Amino acid sequence: MSALIALVRHGRTAWNEERRIQGRADSPLTEDGAREVAAWPATLAGYGFSALYSSPIGRAALTAEALGRGLGLSVRMEPGLVEQEFGSWTGLTVPELRSAGLLAPQEAAGWAFTPPGGEARTEVLARSWEALSRLGRAHEGRSILAVTHEGVVRAVLYALLGRDYLPTEPKILAPRALHLLRAEGGCLAIEAMNLPL
Template sequence: MKSVKIAFIRHSVTEWNEAGRIQGHFDSPLTEYGRELAAGWRNVLEPETFDAVLTSDLGRTIETANIITEGLKLPMLHLPGLREQDWGEWSGLTTAELHEKFPGKLDKEVARGWNFTPNAGENRIDCAARSIKALEDGIAEIIRNVDKDEIKILAVAHEGTMKTVIYKLLDHDFMPEKKKRIKKRRLHWLNWNGELSIERLNEKL
């Protein structure tokens, strides 16, 4: 059986990140700082050592991956299943606007842990399930097309997507009192040997 190593990262900084707006399935481009940041990640990631790339189908992950792999001709799959958690009616709002429009709703949902569900949006359980399936489907396609026994993949996704996948693999909860396991702008390594597992988390980019 082929073995696969996956470098799992979040997209770089976008205009809505800097404005504090919830993106969900909406999109905004990387800022100039975001593009510079992604270019700097090449030194750590060594993109020439990868065999393929997985991203969501949203522009911010594709743009990040294109910057990191600039000049390389790596196969790249854009997977809708790797999109950010769908924040429904909360998409496009700042936290202040969310509290004003839906008083008390955010705090109530945060307290529900894995069942956190934005209005008309998606809960974390469903986000984890479709994200893990997308990763496994993408890995399977790459395995079919890359003639190597040990394959290395770069996967560029979203904060919510990454948290749900990694927390599911760790059997970790989202309850507010639980320790957070994912640090911002870090590199996480997953393995696939018939099923996904975690190798190590939170390496500096």
């Protein structure tokens, strides 16, 4: 028996607006971000979620708490859903890294992308895949919601789509959208992507 796992990225934050790398650090949701999140339960309620999981990082946890209030669900923390560790790049902006010539070589590495002192994309995929597979087994026959981060969403979906995670590939993920996975027997499959919230 399978489980439906819905993935959603946290609401917009101050550092998102500045194009600043957050990784495991944190910044607060913007006013617009909090307003957007408060409206999501109207759409999400139709899925009949029986459980709500979240990355323990503040921006995801705050998003999940707001969704939980709207959906009548308590939030359970899942460490496997945390964002990629960006090491010494944490707090820097994308334009700063580009102008210093640091970003392009890492982007060209695809799945081997590993910020200095940080975590490889392959590691993000391994731990998030394990977490989602485990949650799927624990909730067979039901639907659950997981609040996570862009790095996790990309890693899982790109792996399932067979992408090389290279900058030459077309962008396919909406920044704030719902993605549905079907979990069964330790396997994950994409059921839908980029659904509006």
